[in-house]
Amino acid sequence: MAAHKGKQSMEFERSIAIVSASATVGTKEGEGPLREYFDAILTDNLCGQDSWEKAESKIASDNLKLCINKAGLKPEDISYVVTGDLLNQCCGSTFGVRSLKIPFFGVFGACSTMGEAMGLGSVLIESGGAKYVLCGASSHFASAEKQFRFPMDLGTQRTPTATWTVTGDGAVILTEKDEGPYIRRITTGKIMDMGITDANNMGAAMAPAAADAIYQHLSDFNFKPDHYDVIATGDLGYVGRELLIELLKNKGIDISKNHIDCGIEIFDRELQDTHSGGSGCACSAVTFAGMLYNKLRHKKIDRLLFVPTGALMSPTSVQQGESIAGIAHCVGIEN
Amino acid sequence: MPKDITKKQYSNMVKKASPDSPIITNCLKAFFVGGIICTIGQLITNCCRIFGLSIEQSGNFTSIILVIAASVLTGLGLYSKLGKFAGAGSIVPITGFSNSVTAPAIEFKKEGFILGLGAKIFIVAGPVILYGVLTSIAVGIVYYILS
Known part of the structure; x- marks a missing residue:
């Protein structure tokens, strides 16, 4: 069983291994310094869809499937999927996970979502009640701009302290196994x-x-x-x-x-x-x-x-x- | 454990860590791009005058051409690039107004012509229109009383 440590922490007893990880990114991220590490780089940020929101869900869906494939598993092997995103009511994840038919926990922690998903995923594995847990998070530059700031084509300037929302989806699969990390x-x-x-x-x-x-x-x-x-x-x-x-x-x-x-x-x-x-x-x-x-x-x-x-x-x-x-x-x- | 930092102390730390916008360069860029847009406008007006239109007609015609041009440039994704460079220089002229209407129209078309485009087309320009009209009413009343 996991042990509660200090004020806010938990230490796990089981060997909760990250057995697979996949990252799909948009065009701009694919031109960045980390390009060699990504599994898939989009050539079209709309991902063949007709809206930014649908594109984000498609990216999430494709990347989650990729993560399952990389682990040599099938969607039905996964006990739970724990994902989140920035869109209203976590729609990026909802419609991304829809076709997978895996029991779903939707989480929201704004940009900290990946940490929340991996933490909760570990707790699920540690509980003994889950074999494989798929954790992920997604965001899309354009859908975030549309929801939080201005329409894409509006001619505005960004302040020097502003950041650029990453387009992409990152996912990992957790399970108990004797092979790290x-x-x-x-x-x-x-x-x-x-x-x-x-x-x-x-x-x-x-x-x-x-x-x-x-x-x-x-x-x-x-x-x-x-x-x-x-x-x-x-x-x-x-x-x-x-x-x-x-x-x-x-x-x-x-x-x-x-x-x-x-x-x-x-x-x-x-x-x-x-x-x-x-x-x-x-x-x-x-x-x-x-x-x-x-x-x-x-x-x-x-x-x-x-x-x-x-x-x-x-x-x-x-x-x-x-x-x-x-x-x-x-x-x-x-x- | 050392004492926690207060909100005020943190606000000072943030101010120190956050770079300011390059205000002088931004002003110069805005001045020149804004000036160029207005010069183009003047050029169109002068052309209209050559073709024998009245001053009022020429002004209207100039506005129409500038609004359409900015709208097309917005659709082509070019006006946002200009806006990033010029800031207020491309926001203040009438072309900026056109951009602020076209950009939401494109963005929210996905939610349909009524609740998307129709409802949100003035999401940026709406306040300008509303308070512009209110201000002109106020100025009109003052003008009426004074004259």
């Missing part, structure tokens, strides 16, 4: 709100949540930051990363040497004009399922703390002057 432990984040109201500065809204979750994880397990080879946050971007490092320094923790941010890794800031970096559920999901999983498998990383970060807000809450709350979930993965 394994999910060893999780720390579920609290909602942290430091009063940020600028929807174009998500990194600043999420950094306190990331700092809190990482701090809590390290104290719950009594780890030093160098216990992990890499601490990878989700989509803080350049602004959020700077704030995270500073916030943790105030608490006497220095992660500047082993910290990376998926939002910084996924795009080339200068060449791709992405301002503060990448964001969206798919940002951490595809960076994990692509690059980080590959490095874990090839032992280039042995201990990874994966910390997807999310900004909890809706267009309505922002318009009503409500501040943007942040959340982050830690998933400790080791070989």
Whole structure:
């Protein structure tokens, strides 16, 4: 049975292995620095559909099937699928999972969804009540712009602190097996709100949540930051990363040497004009399922703390002057 | 454990970490692109005058041509690129108004012609129209009283 650790954490007893991972991305991500790690790169961001929302579901559906195929499994072998996205009522996932006929848990954690899905997936495996669990998250630049900002063709400028929503879907399959990498432990984040109201500065809204979750994880397990080879946050971007490092320094923790941010890794800031970096559920999901999983498998990383970060807000809450709350979930993965 | 950072302290940290928009470059770009659009407008007006239209007719004709041109450029995905470069320079002229109507029309057409396109076409331009009309009524009343 899993053990409750410290204040917010859980340590697993079973060997919860990540046996398969797949990442499908859009055209822009496919031109970025991580292109060699992705399983599929779209040539058409509409993915043959007639709307951005349908395209996102199609990407999710195709990538989940790809992940199942890569594991040598069939959809009926999967006990549960746990996925989420950014669209209203999680429609990106709902219609992506529809054709798979697998029992479905839809989750929402904004851009931290991949961490939430992997954490809950691990709990399902640890419970003994599930054999294979498929976890994933998706987002689409255009459907997110349409829902949260402006129509695509509107001639506006983006602020230097704005981030670029990643188009894609990242998925992993968890099961109990003696072949790593394994999910060893999780720390579920609290909602942290430091009063940020600028929807174009998500990194600043999420950094306190990331700092809190990482701090809590390290104290719950009594780890030093160098216990992990890499601490990878989700989509803080350049602004959020700077704030995270500073916030943790105030608490006497220095992660500047082993910290990376998926939002910084996924795009080339200068060449791709992405301002503060990448964001969206798919940002951490595809960076994990692509690059980080590959490095874990090839032992280039042995201990990874994966910390997807999310900004909890809706267009309505922002318009009503409500501040943007942040959340982050830690998933400790080791070989 | 050290004391937690207050919202105010954090707000200062955020201000320090967040780069500002390059305001001078943005202003220069807006000035030149806005100027070019207006010069094109003037050119069209002058051409209309050459063909013998009155000043009022020429003005109307210029507006029509600029609105159609911006609408077509929006449809081709070019106006958003111009907007990214020019900022207010391409938003303030009448072409920006055209873009702000065409862009939602394209985006929300997927939700149908009534509840999609019809309901959301003025999602960006709506406030400009509403408050523009209200302001002109107010100015009209003031003008009436003063004259």
